Amino acid sequence: MPHSVKIVMIEDDHGHARLIEKNIRRANISNEIEHFADGSSALEHLFSEKVLNNGPLLILLDLNLPDMSGTDILEKIKSDERLRRAPVVILTTTDDKVEIQRCYDLGCNVYITKPVEYESFSDAIRQLGLFLSVIQAPEIS
């Protein structure tokens, strides 16, 4: 992944956030990761001028947030003229068929269920890292 792509991680569980970050780093992804523990601060950041004119970004999004549903955030991102091209990776514990369909309908690019089994979890995140290293993210302008 080009060095300039910033990763925005919206994840309310600090433990999860830390594990995700660790495993991404283990996959040799050194891009800047900005962590937000709730939806409103994440949205505030995403819709700030700083982000809108500051190069490509990729969003890691959890669905179960304390203040709002991840799907609401997804909807807002995907309906925004400039942000909608940013790749969104849903990373959540939910594996409900209906929820997955809804996220793809709203325009999420990848949906990953967090496995409880840590081996699988770290594998999944590392593979995501490998995936991130090859994908191209468009500029936000």
Place this chain on the structure above:
Amino acid sequence: MEWNIRENLVTFSRFLRTGGLGRSLLGLLSLAFVLLLIVNLATFFMIGRTTEFHETVDRSHRVQTAARDLLIRLVDAETGQRGYLLTGSQEFLTIHDEAIRDLPGLMQALDDLTAQDAEVRDRVDRLREMARERIGIMEATISLGRAQRSGDAIGIVREGRGKELMDQMRAEISAIDAIEEERWASRRQQSEWSAGATVGINALAGILILMLAGIVAWMVMRYLRQMQSAQMELDRINANLENEVRDRTGDLIRANEEIQRFAYIVSHDLRAPLVNVMGYTSELETAGQIIDRQMSRVETEAPDLMESDALLAVREDVPEAIGFIRASTEKMDRLINAILKLSREGRRVLTAEPIDMTKMVQKIADAVNHQTESVGAEVEVTDLPGLTGDRLSLEQVFGNLIDNAVKYLSPDRPGRIRVEGVDLADGMVEYRIIDNGRGISDRDHERIFELFRRAGKQDQPGEGLGLAFVKNSVRRMGGDITVESKLGEGSTFLLKFPKRLS
């Protein structure tokens, strides 16, 4: 008569007391009938009295007439006698003779009329005696007249005995007349009274019957009104009941949905911390391994620095602790997954399709073939009645039960599992899965269907989920499941489904 009325009144009041429209009406109608009977009898009595009155009047009249006729004929005879004595004319004698000839008949008629009448009888007797004497005197004068002795004859007349007798007879007849007159008047009074009484009774009975009719009409009206209001009340209650049933059903559906949603949310929220527990346990393990490697280096390069309990902690205590944490977390994950599965299954929409049960169950039996063969067991599937139901649910139910039967066979004897079924009369179909396995103790017959509960020797893997899941599915299809089993002898699972899934 009076007794009848009283009895009816008593009965009537009893009817009123015991209630019931039919009985009250019967009582009232009986009373009306009795009143009509009274009217009838009174009228009948009155007619009798009237007839009697008429007879009395008629008889009195005839007595009076007969007495007067007698007198008139006597006067006629006297007139003839006197004319003959005065003129010697034969013509007068003829008048006399005709009158005399009529007299015995008239006398007899009067006798007959008054034969039973003690009051008049004496007078009539006296009348007869006087008449005979008067006739005797007349005959004597006429005989003298015939013998040309008119002077003697007139002398007898002049003696006045004849006139005296005539006067006495007139007096007697007047007396009889008066008696009959009085009787007639008294009878008329009686008759008038009885006619009045009859009219009174008729009028009273008429009023009473009208009143009874009024009461009956009122009771019927009241009854109809009560019926109507009861009907309205019933309609209202029915409507309420329907609303209530609808509300309750809605509540139940909502409650069920909430429970499903709750189970879903809880299991997801429970999963999130588990990811951390598992994750950081692994991180700890990795860290432990790094420390272990470091300690191994210290052990070889500077053995005197090595604390034996530090080594023990890193090499045994930490891995053991991590092992337990991991095992428990995995178990917890399985339980959460079980709840999730139940919740998801509960939300699945059932679809009805006709199913060849024999074919379906045989396929399930074939799937466990390798397991049964290895322990010398066999699954027999008899001809099963088909049904219209949800294929996936039925496959899961039968699959689970047959798996269980195979899993819990008794090691003491070759396993025999038999699936049979029969159509029931009430639109249901029953299937039985019969095994000769280890059986289930009486106290566990309910428990085995509960979530996470297991029974008997815990020598087989499982979460205590299968039968809870089966029961849930069976219930969703409108069916029921029960077990008959004796510990050590085998179990029979009885499944009942509606022939058509609604």
